[in-house]
Amino acid sequence: MKSVTGPWVSGEDFFDRENELQILDQRVRDGNHVLLTGQRRMGKTSIAMELGRRLQADEWGFLFADVEGATGPEDVIAVIAEAVYPIRSISSRFAKAMHRWFTESIEEISAYDFRLKVRAGLSEETWQQHGGTLLRYCADLANPVLLVLDELPIFLKRMLRQKGGRQKVDEFLSWLRGLLQQFSGGSFVLMVSGSIGLTPLVRRLGISDRINYFYPFQLGPWNREVTIECLNRLAENSTVKVDSGVANAVYERLDTGIPHQVQFFFARLTDHALMHSQDRVAVEDVDDVYHNDLLGPAGQNYLVHYESRLIDGLGDDQDLTIAMEILAEASTKDVFTLEAQRQLGRLYLPIVDNAPDRISEVLDILEHEGYIEACGGGRRFTSRLLKDWWAARFGNNHVPIERRGPVR
Amino acid sequence: MDSVQDRMIRKFNPGTFQSDEEVIRQFTVRERELGIVLDVLRGNIKTPSCQHVLMVAPRGRGKTMLLARVAAELRAENELSRKMLPVRFMEESHEVFDIADFWLETLFYLSKEIVRSDPDLARELQTVHADLTGQWRGEFLAERARAAVLDASDKLGRKLVLMIENMQTLCDDVDEDFGWQLRETLQTEPQVILLGTATSRFERLDDLREPFFGLFRMLDLKPLDAEACRRLWQVVSGDDVSERRIRPLQILTGGNPRLLVIVAEFAGHRSLRKLMEELVSLVDDHTEYFRGHLEALPPTERRVYLAAMDLWQPSSTSEIAARARMDVRSVSSLLGRLIDRGVVMAQGTGRKRLYSAAERLYSIYYKVRRERGEAAIVHYLIRFMSMFYTKQELVTMADTFRMEAAGFPIIKEGLDRARAEIPHFGYLYDHAVSSVAEPEPSSMGFSKSSLSDLSQRQQLLFRISPKWIEGNILYLSGNYDAAIPVYASIVEEFGRIKIPDVEILVAMASVSIGHIYDRKGDYDVAIASYDEMIERFGKSTEPRVKVTVAACLVNKGTTQCHQGDLESAINTIENVVKQYETDAMTQMREVVARALLTLGTFKGQLGKRAEEIESYDEVINRFSSDTKDAVQVFVANAMTNKSVVLIECGDFEEALVACEAVESRYGGTGEPELMASVVRAMLNVGNIHMQKGDHQNAIAIFNRIVEDYDKVESVEVQIYITRTLIIKTLYFIELGKSEDALSTCEKLERRLQDGGKAQNSEELGFAWVKVMALLLHSQEQDALASFNSIYHDFDPVNEAALSMMQSGVSDMIVLGVSEREVLDVLQSDERKAQALSPIIVAMKMRLGETVRAPAEVIEVAEDVMRTMEEKSNRRT
Ligand SMILES: Nc1ncnc2c1ncn2[C@@H]1O[C@H](COP(=O)(O)OP(=O)(O)OP(=O)(O)O)[C@@H](O)[C@H]1O
Ligand SMILES: [Mg+2]
Secondary structure, eight states, rough: OOOOOOOOOOGOOOOOOOHHHEEEHHHTTTTEEEEEOOTTTTTHHHHHHHHHHHHTTTEEEEEEEOTTTSSSSHHHHHHHHHHTTHHHHHHHHHHHGGGGGGGSSSGGHHHHHHHHHHHOOTTTTTTTHHHHHHHHHHHHSSSSSSEEEEEEHHHHHHHHHSSTTTHHHHHHHHHHHHHHHHTTTTSSEEEEEEESSSHHHHHHOOOOGGGGEEEEOOOOOBOOOHHHHHHHHHHHSSSSSEOHHHHHHHHHHHHHHOHHHEEEEHHHHHHHHHEEEEEEHHHHHHHIIIIIIIHHHHHHHHHHHHHHHHHHHHSSHHHHHHHHHHHHHHHHHEEEEEHHHHHHHEEEEEEETTHHHHHHHHHHHHTTTEEEETTTTEESSHHHHHHHHHHHOOOOOOGGGGOOOOOO | SSSHHOOOOOOOOOOTOOOOOHHHHHHSOOOOHHHHHHHHHHHTTSSSOOOOEEEEOTTTTHHHHHHHHHHHHHHHHSHHHEEEEEEEETTTTOOSSSSSHHHHHHHHHHHHTTHHHTTHHHHHHHHHHHHHHTTTTTHHHHHHHHHHHOOOHHHHEEEEEEEEEOOHHHHHSSSSTTTHHHHHHHOOOOOOEEEESSSSGGGGGGOOTTTTTTTTTEEOOOOOHHHHHHHHHHHHHHOOOOHHHHHHHHHHHHTTHHHHHHHHHHTTTTOHHHHHHHHHHHHHEEEEEEEEHTTTHHHHHHHHHHHHHHHHHHHHHHHHHHHHOHHHHHHHHHHHHEEEHEEEEEESSSGGGGGEETTHHHHHHHHHHHTTTTTHHHHHHHHHHHHHHOOOOOHHHHHHHHHHHOOOOOOOHHHHHHHSSSHHHHHHHHHHHHHHHHHHHOOSOOOOHHHHHHHHHHHHHHHEEEHHHHHHEEEEEEHHHHHHHHHHHHHHHHOOOHHHHHHHHHHHHHHHHHHHHHHHHHHHHHHHHHHHHHHHHHHOOHHHHHHHHHHHHHHHHHHHHTOOOHHHHHHHHHHHHHHHTTTTOOHHHHHHHHHHHHHHHHHHTOOOHHHHHHHHHHHHHHHOOOOOOOHHHHHHHHHHHHHHHHTTTTHHHHHHHHHHHHHHTTTTOOOOOHHHHHHHHHHHHHHHHHHHTTTHHHHHHHHHHHHHHTTOOOOOHHHHHHHHHHHHHHHHTTTTTTHHHHHHHHHHHHHTTTTTTOOHHHHHHHHHHHHHHHHHOOOOOHHHHHHHHHHHHHHTTHHHHHHHHHHHHHHHHTTTHHHHHHHHHSSHHHHHHHHHHHHHHHHHHHHHOOOOOHHHHHHHHHHHHHHHHHHHHHHH
């Protein structure tokens, strides 16, 4: 296993996720369509790829379509076509169906050329029909097929910005749903993945039912053991020696196991050693890197960004005030307790309509945006990094909620 | 490899119109970063999902150079280059507005890249490119361009490494979908690897709604460390300098390789001191560069940037707004943009966030150029650094005196000094005057002179000599500006007369002019007048004129040294030796001896110890048997100088032999100059004993110096005796003998009060010694009072005073003085405090205060602090 930061990983470089894979594998084999969500860089694409790889070894067909660049349904179909291309029985059949666009035999062209030609043959009028054909061919295969549409929400959001976007989104999702309902017996399974919520998006459009046939699965961070094990595995395979306490110290610092953060931290540590001509990473280096790289100027953007995003996201000044209260409390007291939540509701009753409800709403938003998460006894920050930073930034003047009188 | 051209390192656009070999040769720092990038690339050879790298660093840190180096690697013959092909985008050529433009650009640069290796494919790609660009926004333009790129990669059987500079501007100018569309390729297309640069970690990298969030393997190019600076310096300037000597340059350039190369090219072989003094003119030479950078900024941003530079130290938004006379809100957003451009740096968070210019030297440039009173702070810092870093690491006051006692030039006063500084002044002066007094044909002149000549000569000498004497008197009384026209009138009025005795005075007058300009610090003018003199008299066969010409050349070399141009200085002096060494005339031998001795000191300044010793040996070997005292003085000084080098190299035994030889050889002399050499040598014997821990012998020698030479009426000898007492006191302090220290100190005080000869540095030295002795004797209040009066008289532009202040304060700390009280004194005068700011900052840091100061000052202060700590540790 080598240290990898950025791209999706699979095979040798893919670490653990055994429980998640088992669940996903089961769902897929049972013929359930899956909606895979998770925060950015949690490892969604990787787990999808790894799942596909394993299924492939078991005679499944695996189609991976990254649709983040697509601007219309035509592009999505074309990307799927590119994924289908290696399965010659389907691709040549499909090429025949779209014969007008294929002058040379498909053996002579690359997968990407195939995609291009398919794309050229699709229009606003014909994509549904051709797309349906393509997927039907897949479902007709003797072996079952898993199709992953990665970053579908990004595509939908983009389409939403276009003229008549709302309707286009509806059309696309309805088409997909209608089509999938025709395939039975688990021969064709769809997995949609993405970081931004598909559910809130359709809810806002009032078309929640378009995706209610998906089995939702949220990918979370690694726990402490897995994180430490991963770090140790990376260490074993590194050219730089890593002291035994390092993995633990990293987890202490991160306090969460978002795979990308773990990998990023590890790469920073080995770079640090290389740049300082050290032949090993010592426990002290962890703090050094944490403070200089992660909390330092480089990491601060990331954190400053959390702050500005909050301001954008909550727009309303009262919501913002409430959010700041919650976060200041959670950063200085570790947990924003249920008791604190009740107390805060009482404190704000005189100045905010429906204070307790507003507070729950703000909590939902904060949770959805990845600031806080539920824990025993209330809510806490999702990352230690963010918590430390928030406390340093806003914690100074914070009076614990239970020690306060009503606000005027 | 050695010509200056070859050493020139590309400061801008490395890799453009430069061969790969050249790039590889010039790439002397950042090997580790290169290693990391190449490792990542190797890891990408087989993988279905590639890691993409983003190198982040402000301007001038070496991003482009690193890219060029990676490209060179991918074009060389190796495993990686068989698998990958570099595609370099031109730095300023972002004509990319959407993903289609991006792939078209890629296609274009790809075709360029393979022109030589695969001309057919290159032509094909060019055709496709022309074709596609011709169809204005044709259908599926992006897809088709991308297909052409991928297709080419397939045909070549190599992955494409897209090298793109300034990713943040690229991302700024494009349409909304660009990022995700590019990410799609980067995530799914193993044929494409992105190796980008950015001047800062732009916000989108860290915004989790943005496509590039966490996508890149980040590589920060940190400032160069001292060792890397040293290596780069060596390559560019050809000078091998120590880490300590590179430190000030590392600080001033912030470890920015481009700035370092600029400074190194400018440095020539200047000594550190000179280099620092002339830094301002370096800035002038590069005004275009600095100004160009400013002009590239939009006016409002420029205004904010200038305010930040003017404030110099890291400053808050509101401070910058106040200085820029703009409102805080717009300043805040403009600062954000400046950060994105990599020209401003931020530290801290929230309301405590502070901003400063990212590239060093700019603030210095700006402050100096504006020539407001505030530029003084820059000059002070530079002076402080040039003193602090030319000294050895942990110099104490005692070391300062040891070194000065041994050093060059010998201190002279009055006529003595003039004799030393205008070579052969004495000899020529006596001779000229006696010729006037006694109008006989000169024994050295051409004896053919006829009677009528004689009377003409006589007349002329009577006219010329009052001017000559007037000039000398003005010169000796320090009235340089008045002396110059007098000498000049001699040259003008008598310059064409071909009578030897007149000629010699004209020659000497023109040497004097050059010499005075040198003393005034007008080195260029000095050299010009020396050159004029040499031009005019260089061909003369009159022996005395020849001697004067030779002496003039030595003077010229010395001025070149003062200019900091040691290379030329050495050249000049070596030529003197070569040209005149066979001349048997005594006076000429004196010049050659002086030249060789001088040569040794120049070599020493360059740190070339072996060659330095070689020069001294040369003096000793060639002139030991000379009968003239004037020549023997050089031999004695060569021996002593040699011993100093040996001491510095730690070879005490050899040093001792050399010094004792001086004493045994010249101990009985009655010649004052030689006596001074003897005292100097004895002082060094004492120093050596001391360093070997043989206190008894050391003290015995010091006592003997005072006993034996106290009565000698020579200014120079007397000065050495004063120094002996200072050093002796310092030794007692080092040994912890407070009573002895105090009593020696009192003796010293009496001497000085009795009008014992002392120069500024001896008086100052005494004042410091007294502070230490009192401290050691637990009279802290008295010590502080003395320190206060030193501070009161402290002249920030006096180098000796500054140097002693630097070592003195830390010596006081070692002796356990109340740091708070010292700090209060140091801060009591604003101008002096400015000159001493690194010491003040260091002490505040020691006292746990938070200090805000320009980054340069902080870094020097950290070094000062380290010195203080190490000195304390060494004592305990
Ligand atoms: N199972 C894993 N083992 C090791 N590293 C992993 C694993 N999963 C994710 N990573 C790390 O996280 C990074 C991002 O993974 P991946 O691209 O799968 O995340 P993602 O959730 O799809 O991100 P995004 O939301 O940006 O699409 C990888 O480059 C790797 O460093
Ligand atoms: Mg993903």
